Amino acid sequence: MTEQQVSPTKRSTLIKLLWGGVAAFVAAICYPIFAYLRPPAVSGEKVSSVLVGAVDDFDPGSGVHFRFGNEPGLLVRLDDGSFKAFSATCTHLDCTVQYREDMGLIWCACHNGKFDLRGRNIAGPPPRPLDEFQVLIQGGEVHVKQS
């Protein structure tokens, strides 16, 4: 019996095909797993405007949290009686900010980030201002709308 000789070119092609097959096999296993782990787009609560409360419910120089769809919002009544509303999600690392009456500003407890009452980042690590909402007063009620 003589050993069948395989030309180097043919051997190289076969090896490439073999590795190609292995790669395709691995991809065929991995792709569905990654696709499965990627959360599907759920039609969440789409909100364009929410009612936060009656104007008289909020004292000047106070702040209150409200729910804007799936996200927390912060409504602040300034000393002059006007309202400002922001997304309460800190622009640094996603914590929820709060109004601090003693400091007269908006504060994030996680990394000591500070924003003024216009939502501008003034101290600490936050890189951007807070996202602002539009405030509408209708019939003595405070409505907050996406800007």
Added chain:
Amino acid sequence: MSNNHEHRRPLRPSTFASAVTDWFDERIGVRTLIDMARKKQVPIHRHSIWYYLGGVTLFLFIIQVITGILLLFYYRPGADTAFESIRFIMTKVQFGWLVRSIHTWAANLMILAAVMHMFSVFLTKAYRKPRELTWITGVLLLALALALGFSGYLLPWNELAYFATKVGTEITGAVPFVGKHMLELLRGGPQVNDATLSRFFGFHVALFPALFTVLLGIHLLLVQKQGMSTPLNIEKKKEVKSIPFFPNFLLRDLLLWLIVLNILAILAVFFPSELGEKADPFAPAPAGIVPEWYFLFMFQILKMLPPKILFVDGDVFGVLLFGLAGLFWLLIPFLDRSSQKGLQSRNFTYIGIAAIIVVLFFTILGWVS
């Protein structure tokens, strides 16, 4: 007749143990392993104390597995059930508070033991050839232990855990190019909610322990195969004393495990872990919020970074910094050429000491501020 008489005679324990050993030896050659353990020697010198930390970490991992399984009998993942089920464990189930407290304390002590083990290996240059793979598996095990700590922290679904997870997962979102995908994969959506809790539960009780067990198996196999490393300055001495691994070193190990178990019991009983307030995704982060102590130095550094560094957001810069430092640490055995050649590499000793000082300094700063 005499054969029958012998047959009826009760088997003495040593004979019985020997018979059992023979039974296994004929099938899987167990005597070879026993002989190997008997022949194995552990060097004894002034740094030998550090040899015990790996065993302590292993012991605490075993406790984690046992108490984790016990908690699983009552824990129910879900934003509406997780907090309530932990409260049920702590208030209604007999010794439930103790099981949870031991699980929490053992997690903290395990990470402490692993960190000390890692630094002792670093400073004695035990990572040098031929133990590079032992170092790599060890660093990966520590990373997995931290991941287990992080994923387990969310499971009670209290407000501290909620915000720690928000911040921790948001940090992965800061990784350039793939960050957003990683964030989504971790959270199971754009926000930390019920989906995140389900994923973290899966990570904590299945994926991470499975990976940990495989890596631990490789790590232990390498330690058994290569034996204990002797520090460079002691290796050069003509004679290094040693004791047999079995039973001398093993008995010392077991004695230390008993001491650790006592410390753990004292901590778990007198300082039981608390549950806090249930997470409310629409409430502000509470004042004084800090992560677990082993993340405190990173938390403090992120807190001190300015919003922008060289056109890059401070948090992105921080994430890149931690990523590069982690990679550097993982590749230490290949970067420290001097110790590979059997030379004292003082520069890497200074790097190790500097790393300890940085971690301690920012941890203490994070704690007091």
